Amino acid sequence: METKEYIDYIIDELKKITAIDSPTGFTKEVADFVVGEYKKLGYDAKLTQKGGVFVDLGGKDKEDGLVLAAHIDTLGGIVKEVKSNGRLKLSPLGGMNANNAEAENVTIHTRFDGEYTGTLQLTNASVHVNGEYDDTKRTWDVMEVVIDEDTKSKEDTDKLGIMVGDFICFNPRTTITKSGYIKSRFLDDKLSVGILLGYAKYLKDNKITPSRRIYNHITVYEEVGHGGAASIPEGVTEMISVDMGCVGEGLNCTEKQVSICAKDSRGPYNYDVVTKMIKISKENNIDFAVDIYPFYGSDVDVALSAGYDIKHGLIGAGVYASHGYERSHIDGVTNTFRLLIEYCK
Structure with a gap:
């Protein structure tokens, strides 16, 4: 056939x-x-x-x-908390694992104010600043979404229309290789x-x-x-x-x-x-x-x-x-x- x-x-x-x-x-x-x-x-x-x-x-x-x-x-995430620094703490949806979601680009879907982009990062993610970077166990409690907007406080993020309960979607990065492999979230x-x-x-x-x-x-x-x-x-x-x-x-x-x-x-x-x-x-x-x-x-x-x-x-x-x-x-x-x-x- x-x-x-x-x-x-x-x-x-x-x-x-x-x-x-x-x-x-x-x-x-x-x-x-x-x-x-x-x-x-x-x-x-x-x-x-x-x-x-x-x-x-x-x-x-x-x-x-x-x-x-x-x-x-x-899988995905949902906004659990807007932090005092304006970044977002997530609650995972399904079996989303913090270990393999780190440094992934995301889209934030607000209910009434459109979409924003961001990146899921370890809190204090700069290796040149954080001496405990290697030793920190990746859990959702130590991860945050850094929003691609000029937001430095909870009030700044609130003004964007981002709120608890908004959905966080991870970039699938769909790729088909010449050898026939299919790679994607x-x-x-x-x-x-x-x-x-x-x-x-x-x-x-x-x-x-x-x-x-x-x-x-x-x-x-x-x-x-x-x-x-x-x-x-x-x-x-x-x-x-x-x-x-x-x-x-x-x-x-x-x-x-x-x-x-x-x-x-x-x-x-x-x-x-x-x-x-x-x-x-x-x-x-x-x-x-x-x-x-x-x-x-x-x-x-x-x-x-x-x-x-x-x-x-x-x-x-x-x-x-x-x-x-x-x-x-x-x-x-x-x-x-x-x-x-x-x-x-």
């Missing part, structure tokens, strides 16, 4: 989606954009009450429906959103009506644990979370493979679903790895906890340096895309 057209489309969509700030709780702009992309493909995409995107891709058997889920909310999980858009395009272009009803649910609030807890239609018997595949020491997956998760920190995935994915991958020469994720939870975990009686699975392109400056590869995207196509036939 020739996939280049769809992989190019997926990467193009990734670039557009990562360019739109969307930390968890601040996702309306990116959700509206994704709705528009589905509508361009000819689908009647709608927003859920929570702000996610839900799409019926069609299919014959509505009593054996399948939901494919990915999430567009990301928030590949978790905007890369999978691109993959689901690519799958929807594949069905539409080839006039395919699946044997079972298939839905795409692009969730929000996944990074805080309740993204997939709602909006599953009647008749759905199975849900697959298309999220990042873990890459790291002690695991099998690389960035060039599709990862099939057998168990995460919440427990094992459905035996029959995992077995079918492995079988299909072997039969179709799809490069895959099976792994157990030690520190991970997914939208389908949440759906089960919410009481839905469904089979569940989790796949994704391998992603290294999760929740930091992440890296995947076009081959991993291709293998994930191919597994989706074969699995959903």
Whole structure:
């Protein structure tokens, strides 16, 4: 099967989606954009009450429906305090880690007064001044946003319209290398959103009506644990979370493979679903790895906890340096895309 057209489309969509700030709780702009992309493909995409995107891709058997889920909310920060020196102390959103956020450029989204830029820095960040620079443990209590405006006091910052509760968004720095590596913040999980858009395009272009009803649910609030807890239609018997595949020491997956998760920190995935994915991958020469994720939870975990009686699975392109400056590869995207196509036939 020739996939280049769809992989190019997926990467193009990734670039557009990562360019739109969307930390968890601040996702309306990116959700509206994704709705528009589905509508361009000819689908009647709608927003859920929570702000996610839900799409019926069609299919014959509505009593054996399948939901494919990915999430567009990301990590980020929210203003916790305007300090006396005019700088900002943050509360993290999701698993944003101060160690790998230091020195990152940010955008401050005010509620009524536009946007400002700044940089997240260690307090007293000059190495030539701070003799304890190397020994200071990076926690959110010792980090601050230095605003790119002439503000030296809380009153100065207040006049800009910046206040507690404003969202802080980190620069994604999306880059595609000549060797096919995809580097960006928030590949978790905007890369999978691109993959689901690519799958929807594949069905539409080839006039395919699946044997079972298939839905795409692009969730929000996944990074805080309740993204997939709602909006599953009647008749759905199975849900697959298309999220990042873990890459790291002690695991099998690389960035060039599709990862099939057998168990995460919440427990094992459905035996029959995992077995079918492995079988299909072997039969179709799809490069895959099976792994157990030690520190991970997914939208389908949440759906089960919410009481839905469904089979569940989790796949994704391998992603290294999760929740930091992440890296995947076009081959991993291709293998994930191919597994989706074969699995959903």
